Amino acid sequence: MELRINEQMHRIDQEWKAESLLFFMREALGLCGAKYGCGVGLCGACTVLVDGEATRSCMTPVASMIGKAITTIEGLSKPDARLHPVQQAWLDESVAQCGYCQSGQIMATVALLRKTPNPSDADITQALDGQLCRCGTYDRIRRAVRRASEATR
Amino acid sequence: MKRRGFLAASGALTVSFLAGCGSLPVIPKRPKPNAADALSWIRFENTRYTLFVPRVEMGQNIATALKQIAGDELGVDWALLDVKLHDTRSIGRVRATVGSESIKDFAVPLAQACATLRDALARRERTGNLTVIERPFSELRAFAPRTRYVGQRTDIEQSMAIVRGLPLYASDVRRESMLYGRVLRAPVSPELVSRPVTWNSEAAKKLPGFVAIVEHVLLQQGASLGLGIVASTPGALDRIEAALAIKWHTEGTFSQQTIDAGIDVDRRISGGALSHHVINNAIEPPTQWDVDLRIDVPLAAHAPIEPRAAVAEMDQTGALHMWVGSQDVFYQRDVIAKRLSIAIEKVIVHGQRVGGAFGGKTICTVELEAAVLATQIKRAVKVQWTRAQEFGFAFHRPPSSHRIRANVVDGKIDQWWHSFVSSHILFTNAVLPQWIQRFTDYIGDDGVARGATLAYNARKKRTEFDLQRVPVFTGPWRGLGAGPNLLAIESAIDECARAAKIDPVTFRINNVSDARLARAVAKVAEASRKQPMARASDARFKRGRGVACGIYKSMSYAAVIAEVETEVTSGKTRLVKLWCSHDCGKIVNPDQVRAQCEGNIVWGIGMVFSDRLPIENSHVAARTFLDAPIPKMSDMPALEILLIDEGEPPTGAGETVIVAAAGAIANAIREATGVRINRFPLDPQLLRA
Ligand code: FES
Numbered sequence: 001m002e003l004r005i006n007e008q009m010h011r012i013d014q015e016w017k018a019e020s021l022l023f024f025m026r027e028a029l030g031l032c033g034a035k036y037g038c039g040v041g042l043c044g045a046c047t048v049l050v051d052g053e054a055t056r057s058c059m060t061p062v063a064s065m066i067g068k069a070i071t072t073i074e075g076l077s078k079p080d081a082r083l084h085p086v087q088q089a090w091l092d093e094s095v096a097q098c099g100y101c102q103s104g105q106i107m108a109t110v111a112l113l114r115k116t117p118n119p120s121d122a123d124i125t126q127a128l129d130g131q132l133c134r135c136g137t138y139d140r141i142r143r144a145v146r147r148a149s150e151a152t153r
Numbered sequence: 154m155k156r157r158g159f160l161a162a163s164g165a166l167t168v169s170f171l172a173g174c175g176s177l178p179v180i181p182k183r184p185k186p187n188a189a190d191a192l193s194w195i196r197f198e199n200t201r202y203t204l205f206v207p208r209v210e211m212g213q214n215i216a217t218a219l220k221q222i223a224g225d226e227l228g229v230d231w232a233l234l235d236v237k238l239h240d241t242r243s244i245g246r247v248r249a250t251v252g253s254e255s256i257k258d259f260a261v262p263l264a265q266a267c268a269t270l271r272d273a274l275a276r277r278e279r280t281g282n283l284t285v286i287e288r289p290f291s292e293l294r295a296f297a298p299r300t301r302y303v304g305q306r307t308d309i310e311q312s313m314a315i316v317r318g319l320p321l322y323a324s325d326v327r328r329e330s331m332l333y334g335r336v337l338r339a340p341v342s343p344e345l346v347s348r349p350v351t352w353n354s355e356a357a358k359k360l361p362g363f364v365a366i367v368e369h370v371l372l373q374q375g376a377s378l379g380l381g382i383v384a385s386t387p388g389a390l391d392r393i394e395a396a397l398a399i400k401w402h403t404e405g406t407f408s409q410q411t412i413d414a415g416i417d418v419d420r421r422i423s424g425g426a427l428s429h430h431v432i433n434n435a436i437e438p439p440t441q442w443d444v445d446l447r448i449d450v451p452l453a454a455h456a457p458i459e460p461r462a463a464v465a466e467m468d469q470t471g472a473l474h475m476w477v478g479s480q481d482v483f484y485q486r487d488v489i490a491k492r493l494s495i496a497i498e499k500v501i502v503h504g505q506r507v508g509g510a511f512g513g514k515t516i517c518t519v520e521l522e523a524a525v526l527a528t529q530i531k532r533a534v535k536v537q538w539t540r541a542q543e544f545g546f547a548f549h550r551p552p553s554s555h556r557i558r559a560n561v562v563d564g565k566i567d568q569w570w571h572s573f574v575s576s577h578i579l580f581t582n583a584v585l586p587q588w589i590q591r592f593t594d595y596i597g598d599d600g601v602a603r604g605a606t607l608a609y610n611a612r613k614k615r616t617e618f619d620l621q622r623v624p625v626f627t628g629p630w631r632g633l634g635a636g637p638n639l640l641a642i643e644s645a646i647d648e649c650a651r652a653a654k655i656d657p658v659t660f661r662i663n664n665v666s667d668a669r670l671a672r673a674v675a676k677v678a679e680a681s682r683k684q685p686m687a688r689a690s691d692a693r694f695k696r697g698r699g700v701a702c703g704i705y706k707s708m709s710y711a712a713v714i715a716e717v718e719t720e721v722t723s724g725k726t727r728l729v730k731l732w733c734s735h736d737c738g739k740i741v742n743p744d745q746v747r748a749q750c751e752g753n754i755v756w757g758i759g760m761v762f763s764d765r766l767p768i769e770n771s772h773v774a775a776r777t778f779l780d781a782p783i784p785k786m787s788d789m790p791a792l793e794i795l796l797i798d799e800g801e802p803p804t805g806a807g808e809t810v811i812v813a814a815a816g817a818i819a820n821a822i823r824e825a826t827g828v829r830i831n832r833f834p835l836d837p838q839l840l841r842a
């Protein structure tokens with residue numbers, strides 16, 4: 001059993017086969033960008049892309065992911081290369097406070113801009129309304145989405 | 154009431170009746186930072202400087218602000234200055250990161266230490282220890298009129314790691330052959346005595362990933378004795394928990410009504426005078442009060458997106474290493490060392506970036522659980538609370554109940570009488586047993602009183618409160634008492650303005666007792682006037698604007714104006730726009746002060762529309778964000794934030810706007826609909842026409 005994450009194949013050892021994608025990535029592989037916030041699909045901190053779709057990895061059994069292409073925040077850009085436009089927009093707008101929710105926010109935004117490169121305010125709210133941020137960075141997230149959208153156009 | 158801090162108050166208690174008792178709670182130490190301590194925060198080695206941030210980083214981005222100060226004082230390039238979070242060995246003890254005091258109290262000592270280091274390097278001293286020679290504030294370069302970093306927007310420390318998803322938080326820590334732990338507790342408030350009685354070990358042992366069941370007296374939190382489980386993968390913990398099917402022994406019960414009755418202010422008032430006074434002028438009751446208002450604010454969660462987490466590991470030398478996401482790294486060390494009877498120098502606590510805390514990550518909970526499990530199993534163990542554990546076992550914002558009576562003569566407040574009941578904040582029941590609280594109750598609770606001092610002139614003022622232990626844990630929540638107290642006060646001030654038939658902005662400017670507060674109100678009013686209120690789109694909607702203002706900890710000032718639109722048929726209210734003015738004296742990083750204003754505004758939105766934890770079956774009934782929602786992007790209005798900086802000494806920004814955001818929204822709803830919200834969060838049904 002192997003999983004394709006960020007263009008790399010990863011073996012799933014027996015003991016991890018019954019785990020969620022989130023725990024497998026974080027604990028078995030050390031890809032800890034996606035976070036645990038609620039475990040039941042209600043906060044979005046664990047959001048990754050599965051075949052390009054924003055997906056809550058806390059609710060996704062690792063075994064159901066065979067044959068899919070998973071992208072995490074670590075796979076958005078190479079460590080020494082330029083940032084993905086969404087990452088860059090997040091820096092330019094100084095979005096993060098505690099930062100814990102932001103990997104999920106960024107991944108949900110990447111998924112949004114793939115489908116809707118020029119989103120309206122309503123599109124942004126609809127795509128990100130389930131991505132909770134207790135620090136209250138929503139205004140900046142919105143600005144960063146717009147900035148990233150302009151940069152990718 | 155005298156202003157006394159936790160340490161002073163409890164320090165006295167320690168001497169008088171706590172001495173020599175082994176199982177007593179560990180009280181956090183609150184040393185005042187000085188320049189000599191600050192020398193341990195800054196080091197020079199091989200052409201580079203390292204700043205050990207003496208504060209916990211939890212999103213206030215204090216690491217960045219202190220780096221700005223160090224950079225200017227040292228006169229060095231941003232790129233030569235490395236920033237590290239502290240552990241209990243890298244710097245001397247510092248107090249908890251609470252109360253928006255990191256700039257006010259740590260900036261100057263840091264600058265003094267940096268100046269000393271800079272001068273030593275200029276003398277070509279390269280090694281050895283230095284002694285600080287304190288210089289006058291006016292000679293510190295970080296606070297000079299022209300600076301390279303202070304006062305500017307800068308790159309944010311750790312933000313690159315955040316956007317790349319690199320490990321920063323306690324929950325991200327991984328150690329060699331690490332295991333995963335959880336401490337299961339009876340589904341009742343930890344204020345009630347409970348313990349596991351029977352459980353099905355056989356069923357649990359058969360499960361893949363099972364490692365151990367840990368019974369240990371130290372797995373106690375409050376009156377709840379837990380049962381530890383350890384697994385080789387985190388997901389196995391859920392399966393083991395289900396298979397164990399633990400039967401619990403619990404003692405006592407309570408309901409929502411128990412709590413509501415306990416803090417019901419009118420019941421207290423009918424029983425006579427309240428015990429604690431913020432100010433105590435003799436009131437001359439008029440035949441009728443112009444304003445007589447009851448405001449109730451419920452129990453509410455911090456709901457940081459990171460549930461608390463800790464990793465513990467014993468090394469070969471017998472030292473216990475802890476990685477924590479806590480507001481007080483040294484307190485964690487003290488508690489773990491005492492509880493586990495390990496020498497204090499053998500407990501090394503590494504502070505990690507905290508995924509939101511808001512006052513809630515100040516005591517030792519998950520850290521002790523991880524330490525016990527790791528030392529029992531003799532492997533590294535990570536424990537991260539589930540969301541349900543966060544709601545069920547953490548402490549929360551106390552419920553409070555307020556009665557405010559006032560009368561107005563000639564546009565001025567004549568008499569003001571604010572009575573309220575709350576459960577404890579600084580002397581939290583999550584740490585202190587009831588018998589100790591009986592002593593602390595003589596002192597009061599400065600956390601509960603925070604923000605209750607009226608910032609308006611009145612001929613007679615009386616502000617008094619009672620403390621009531623409730624059967625759920627309550628403690629510090631962003632701004633402590635200031636959020637609820639000012640929500641109540643600013644609601645009543647608005648009614649005073651109505652009674653005086655003066656518009657609420659003018660009424661405030663005329664009556665506030667502090668010129669800086671008046672300035673904040675004037676500025677925000679001026680900004681909002683530039684954009685006159687649009688008419689409601691049609692007759693189905695009503696619009697209104699409201700204002701509120703306040704002073705935080707006698708140091709920082711905020712005023713907010715909110716515009717709302719309420720749908721008449723449903724009572725649904727939408728925030729259209731919020732204007733906010735903020736004055737924390739000299740600003741180190743304007744963009745980040747703004748960020749703190751934005752965050753507090755969102756907290757104000759939560760206070761009005763959603764913050765509440767329901768109680769059922771002697772327990773906080775919330776298990777998920779569905780049961781205890783927090784604001785979402787769709788709740789956000791347009792924002793306009795004005796920073797006021799007229800060169801006064803720097804204070805703090807982390808909690809200030811909590812004093813005004815909720816009040817402005819409530820007052821805007823009053824203006825739009827005629828309905829004064831007496832009970833938070835708002836029930837939209839009440840606004841239906
Ligand atoms: S952790 Fe997956 S949605 Fe909250």
Ligand code: FES
Pocket residue numbers: 096097098099100101102132133134135136137212458508509
């Ligand atoms: S930045 Fe802290 S939760 Fe979003």
